[in-house]
Amino acid sequence: MKNKNFLSILDLNDGEVESIISKAASIKQGNTPQILSDKTVALVFEKPSLRTRVSFEVGIKQMGGSCIFLSNNEIGLGIREPVADVAKVLDRLVDCVVARVFSHRSLELLADNTSIPIVNALSDQAHPCQALGDCLTIFEEKGDLEGLKLAFVGDGNNIAGSLALACASVGMNFSIASPESHKLPENIWDQAKVIAQNRGSNLIWTDDPKEAVVEADIVYTDVWVSMGDEEEKEERLSIFSSYQVNEQLVTLAKNDFLFMHDMPAHRGEEISDGMLEHPNSVVYHQAENRLHAQKAVLAELFGY
Numbered sequence: 510m511k512n513k514n515f516l517s518i519l520d521l522n523d524g525e526v527e528s529i530i531s532k533a534a535s536i537k538q539g540n541t542p543q544i545l546s547d548k549t550v551a552l553v554f555e556k557p558s559l560r561t562r563v564s565f566e567v568g569i570k571q572m573g574g575s576c577i578f579l580s581n582n583e584i585g586l587g588i589r590e591p592v593a594d595v596a597k598v599l600d601r602l603v604d605c606v607v608a609r610v611f612s613h614r615s616l617e618l619l620a621d622n623t624s625i626p627i628v629n630a631l632s633d634q635a636h637p638c639q640a641l642g643d644c645l646t647i648f649e650e651k652g653d654l655e656g657l658k659l660a661f662v663g664d665g666n667n668i669a670g671s672l673a674l675a676c677a678s679v680g681m682n683f684s685i686a687s688p689e690s691h692k693l694p695e696n697i698w699d700q701a702k703v704i705a706q707n708r709g710s711n712l713i714w715t716d717d718p719k720e721a722v723v724e725a726d727i728v729y730t731d732v733w734v735s736m737g738d739e740e741e742k743e744e745r746l747s748i749f750s751s752y753q754v755n756e757q758l759v760t761l762a763k764n765d766f767l768f769m770h771d772m773p774a775h776r777g778e779e780i781s782d783g784m785l786e787h788p789n790s791v792v793y794h795q796a797e798n799r800l801h802a803q804k805a806v807l808a809e810l811f812g813y
C-alpha cells in the first residue's frame with residue numbers, strides 16, 4: 510500500500526489489486542495468516558451493515574484478532590466528539606480502525622490523526638473492499654481480469670466509483686450507463702481515465718443501459734437510493750426508472766455474462782424479481798468473497 514491506510518483503490522500501488530486477489534485466493538484455500546493475535550480492531554459504523562460487518566468480524570477472528578463494534582449511537586462521530594478526538598483516543602487503545610461513514614472526509618480525519626491503519630468499510634465516495642471482493646469473484650469465474658468488459662447500470666455512486674478504479678487498474682474495460690444528472694463524480698472519472706490509459710483499457714459513459722451492456726462479460730448494478738440519500742428517494746426512483754437490470758436487458762450481454770450486485774438489492778427497482786436467482790448470478794459468491802478479500806487487505810496492512 511502507498512501508506513498505512515486503505516481508503517480507496519487509489520491507495521494501492523501498481524499491480525496491487527492483482528496481488529491482493531492472489532493473496533485472497535490463497536487465504537480462501539485455508540492459508541489464513543495468524544497476524545492479528547493480540548491485536549484489537551475497532552469497527553466504527555455510522556450506517557447499517559450486514560455483509561461488511563459480519564465479514565470483517567469473522568475475518569478478524571479467523572486471523573487471531575478481536576474486535577469491538579462501535580455504532581454511531583455510542584460514538585457520535587463529529588457530533589458527540591470531533592472526529593479527530595475520537596481518532597486520537599482509538600489510536601492509543603486499538604491496533605486498527607475499520608470505519609463505515611457518511612462522509613469520506615471523516616475517514617481522512619481518522620487517517621490523519623492516527624498512526625494505526627484505517628480501513629474504509631464504505632463511505633459516500635468509495636467502497637474499495639467491495640471492489641476487491643468483486644475482482645476476486647470475477648477472477649475465479651473467468652480465470653482472468655484483463656480485457657473483460659464490466660457494464661455498470663445505474664447510479665454513479667460509491668460502488669461504481671470503486672469499480673471504475675479497480676477495473677482501470679487491472680486492465681478491465683468499464684462502461685457505465687447512468688443518467689447525465691447522476692454520473693460518476695468528475696474527479697473519480699478523471700483519475701480512472703488516467704489509470705485506464707496507462708493500462709490500455711477503455712472507460713465509457715453513456716446514458717443508455719443497452720449501449721453499456723452490449724457484449725458485456727459482467728453486468729453490475731447497485732441500489733438507486735444509497736444510505737444517506739433517503740430524502741431523495743421518490744426523485745431517484747423516478748430518475749432511474751429506465752435503468753432496471755432485467756432478463757431482457759441482459760440478453761444483450763455475452764451468453765456467459767456474470768450478473769453482480771453488492772446487495773442489499775431491491776426487487777422491482779434496480780433489478781427485476783428474478784435477477785438474483787438468474788442462472789448467471791454470482792451475488793452470494795460476491796458476498797462470501799468479501800471475507801477473503803478483506804483478510805488479504807488486513808494481511809497487507811499488517812505487513813504479511
Ligand code: NVA
Nearest residue numbers: 666731735736771772
Ligand atoms: N451504494 C450503496 C452500497 C451499499 C453496500 C450505499 O452506499 O448504500
